Amino acid sequence: MKKTVFLGALTVAGLAAGVSAAATLEDVKARGKLNCGVVTGLVGFGAPDANGEWQGFDVGFCRAVAAAVLGDPKAVEFVPTTGKTRFTALASGEIDMLARNTTWTLTRDVDLKFEFVGVNYYDGQGFLVTKDMGVSSAKDLDGATICIQTGTTTELNLADFFRANNISYEPVPIETNAEGQQQYLAGACDAYTTDASGLAATRASFEDPSAHVVLPEIISKEPLGPLVRHGDNEWEDIVRWTLNALISAEELGITSANIGELSAAPGSNPEVNRILGTEGNLGEMLGLDADWAKRAIMAGGNYGELFAKNIGESTPIALARGLNAQWKDGGLIYSPPFR
Amino acid sequence: MPDLSYVRSEMLPERAPPASQVGIVGWARANLFNGIGNSILTVLSLVFLWYVLAAILPWVFAPTWSKGSLNECREVFAADGGHGAACWGVIRERWVQLMFGFYPEAERWRPVLAFGLLFVALIPVLFNMISRRMNWVLLLVVLGLAGVYLGGVLGIIVGLALLGAAAFVGFKAFTTSKEDRAAEIASGVKRLPNPLFFSALYPFIAPWLLWGGTIWMPVGAALGFVISVLAYRSLLPFVGNLAGLIIAVVAALVWWLLLTAPFAGGLHTIIPIGLEPVESRDFGGFMLSITIGVVAIACSLPIGIVLALGRQSDLLIVKALCVGFIEFIRGVPLITLLFVASTLLNIFMPPGTNFDIILRVLIMVTLFAAAYMAEVVRGGLAALPKGQYEAADALGLDYWKAQRLIIMPQALKISIPGIVSTFIGVFKDTTLVSIIGLLDPLGLTNAIRADQNWNGIVWELYGFIALMFFIFCFLMSRYSMYLERRLRTDHR
Known part of the structure; x- marks a missing residue:
């Protein structure tokens, strides 16, 4: 009897917490700050610099949303989350959105009751080996020792890949990326496997990057994207279309350099006009003002600018656009039309 | 006196012990090379130490401090x-x-000050070797340094005044011996208050320094204890010990949970003193x-x-x-x-x-x-x-x-x-x-x-x-x- 009462109370509390999530936009506006969940530190994607300012690709998206909603890209409270705390932080309302290179999977979307608003980076699991090994394909890794982070989907992907190709391997379990780098450099394993973006950053940090190669095989699909709570569709729309605005801006050639000029008066391209609010009332439909997308793009540039500044080929990580090129350039980055 | 020439007639002066028994050599002989087994162990240990240090020290002392x-x-x-x-x-x-x-960079003096005050507050609790006056001198020095560091005309004036007071009290404390001071106290000179007062206040000061906000919040929190004690004292004659204790605790809890926030908020609107809040x-x-x-x-x-x-x-x-x-x-x-x-x-x-x-x-x-x-x-x-x-x-x-x-x-x-x-x-x-x-x-x-x-x-x-x-x-x-x-x- 007592137990039932207790459970009942918990359910009511849980429901009440769920109900409170329904008006995220009002909450954010009343607070004057966007609580954005980020990584505790991942090269290129999110980390505080020496002055405590957060920088990175995912961080840039948080700033864009803050600029669209609140008008100030600095009005963000970055909440560092670990792989273990990220989902409860979002579910409990401690953060309004999560931009923390999280793979979009069915269970996370459906069972954990979140909404992925899109994909901002298509990643996949790869292998890093030394050039001395003379291996040109992951299929040559028969019998190799492989450093792998435990408790992640990478572990399962690896097992699947080797079983499908009927070859064997010996896993060397590690806990963190830093440990993986050290073990790999110390020769504790022949190959190191994690997401390809992480491998590129790891390789760039080596004393002699040219002595190491990332093998061409990508053995898993890791679409990383920002996510929000299930059940607040207005807020979900805002976050989704902020991402789409950044992507469309790149496609249509709106950059942080020419945005002032383009938004001054309606131009010849009607879609640009609709995005920048010089035509139509798309902002109003989202519950924001007409300039929302302009501010989001000005916060850190369009999708391509964010990519180039944080993880692109001019940075030490030097990731090629690859799958993350615009659809017109042969990639998968594609925004529905602003209409 | 018979002629006993083989007997010394005068005392020999004391001589220093042989060089092998004193100083570093003597110590080493007694402790490090005391027998063959120990000598071997000593040499092995030294070789081991040499290897470890030869590996670590060049690594530690690298001219890389300024690299970006x-x-x-x-x-x-x-x-x-x-x-x-x-x-x-x-x-x-x-x-x-x-x-x-x-x-925030501009507020970093606050944790430093809280840390400094922590020691001032801890000393009378942890050690009884320091005199009352020296403890107050320490407090004045810490506060004075904070004032000077904060700068501004007011900060420097207050800081220098506190440092001056510290120097004055410190000088007096150093120049009067313990006995003189005991005599002074016996003759009715007023002593400085017990520094434990400050230690008791510290739990209210430190959170205020760290988190900031209005000063009336810590004041309100401290008032809770006062209310609790007053309730206990005034109710004791009527309700007895146990009930008095319970009521005192309940009174304090009610005050903290329900009334402190409005109290602090209200007073803050009248007399706004506070620090920048830090999350x-x-x-x-x-x-x-x-x-x-x-x-x-x-x-x-x-x-x-x-x-x-x-x-x-x-x-x-x-x-x-x-x-x-x-x-x-x-x-x-x-x-x-x-x-x-x-x-x-x-x-x-x-x-x-x-x-x-x-x-x-x-x-x-x-x-x-x-x-x-x-x-x-x-x-x-x-x-x-x-x-x-x-x-x-x-x-x-x-x-x-x-x-x-x-x-x-x-x-x-x-x-x-x-x-x-x-x-x-x-x-x-x-x-x-x-x-x-x-x-x-x-x-x-x-x-x-x-x-x-x-x-x-x-x-x-x-x-x-x-x-x-x-x-x-x-x-x-x-x-x-x-x-x-x-x-x-x-x-x-």
Whole structure:
């Protein structure tokens, strides 16, 4: 009897917490700050610099949303989350959105009751080996020792890949990326496997990057994207279309350099006009003002600018656009039309 | 006198002992080369030490302090012959972050001041070797330095005035001998107030300095104790001891939970004095570790003592509650409690409540430490001969007096090594908060490595953090040894 009462109370509390999530936009506006969940530190994607300012690709998206909603890209409270705390932080309302290179999977979307608003980076699991090994394909890794982070989907992907190709391997379990780098450099394993973006950053940090190669095989699909709570569709729309605005801006050639000029008066391209609010009332439909997308793009540039500044080929990580090129350039980055 | 020429007629002067028996040589002979076996061991140890130091020292003493990234360091090593060494530039660039986390730059004097005042407040509690006046001088010096550092005309004037007062009192304290001072006091000169007053105020000052906000909040919190005592005193004649205690506690709780916020808010609108509020999220680095460690250490001891007494109590409910609490907390890993604090509580709390994450962690770590403390204190209680309890009863002391005057001083003295071990353990356990996403020094290492400039740096960061933790823990350990020596009054 007592137990039932207790459970009942918990359910009511849980429901009440769920109900409170329904008006995220009002909450954010009343607070004057966007609580954005980020990584505790991942090269290129999110980390505080020496002055405590957060920088990175995912961080840039948080700033864009803050600029669209609140008008100030600095009005963000970055909440560092670990792989273990990220989902409860979002579910409990401690953060309004999560931009923390999280793979979009069915269970996370459906069972954990979140909404992925899109994909901002298509990643996949790869292998890093030394050039001395003379291996040109992951299929040559028969019998190799492989450093792998435990408790992640990478572990399962690896097992699947080797079983499908009927070859064997010996896993060397590690806990963190830093440990993986050290073990790999110390020769504790022949190959190191994690997401390809992480491998590129790891390789760039080596004393002699040219002595190491990332093998061409990508053995898993890791679409990383920002996510929000299930059940607040207005807020979900805002976050989704902020991402789409950044992507469309790149496609249509709106950059942080020419945005002032383009938004001054309606131009010849009607879609640009609709995005920048010089035509139509798309902002109003989202519950924001007409300039929302302009501010989001000005916060850190369009999708391509964010990519180039944080993880692109001019940075030490030097990731090629690859799958993350615009659809017109042969990639998968594609925004529905602003209409 | 017969002619005894073979007998000395005068004393020979004392001669210095042979060179091989004194000084460094004598010490080495006695301690290092005392027999063949020991000589071999000594030589082997020296060779081992040489190998270890020859490997470590060149690594530590690397000219990389001014470098701005790992690659710049590597250029230095390459020019230097190619062997790797430490890249200390990361500590130079990030040590402020490792100390303060994200605490706003303009406000960083506050944690420093709180840390300085912590020592002023601790000294009269921990040591009795320093005089009253010197303690007040210390307080004035710390406050004066803070005033001068803050700058501005007012800050410098106040700071210099405080430093002047400190110099005046300090000068007087140094020039009058102990006996003269005792005579002065005997002749009725007013003494300075007991510095424990400041120690009692410190728990209200420190949170205000760290978190900021209106000054009326700590004042309100302190008033809760006053109200509690007043309620107890005024009700005692009418309702008796136990009911009086309960009412006093309830009155204080009502005041804190319901009335303090409106009281502070109301007064703040009339007299707005306050500091810039700083959110808990901005806490990080060693400041976070020390805040959690100090609060857990300071609160766990009294709670632990109460729990230990409760566990030995004859009152069934009290005993069951205490045993249940202690065994439950000790049966659960700290990391589980931290996960409860960071994730579970969030979900079950009513919507809109903003229960500060650091406060949640503080409570969990304190409870955890208190359960261990209770068992350590219980060990001390169990070690006391039964005769001590009976003697206290025979003297006609009531329960609390017996505990305060007879039992606890002895039991705590026995438990000092265990208590300090628990303190050190708690302080080191604060690094576990990095797992729930708080950026303590260990959490920050990950964030620092995520800067491409420093990606790949491991030993320098961990070494620096280990050194800082070692300093704190070693000081605590030395203090416990000092305390044991000071309190050694018994049968040994």
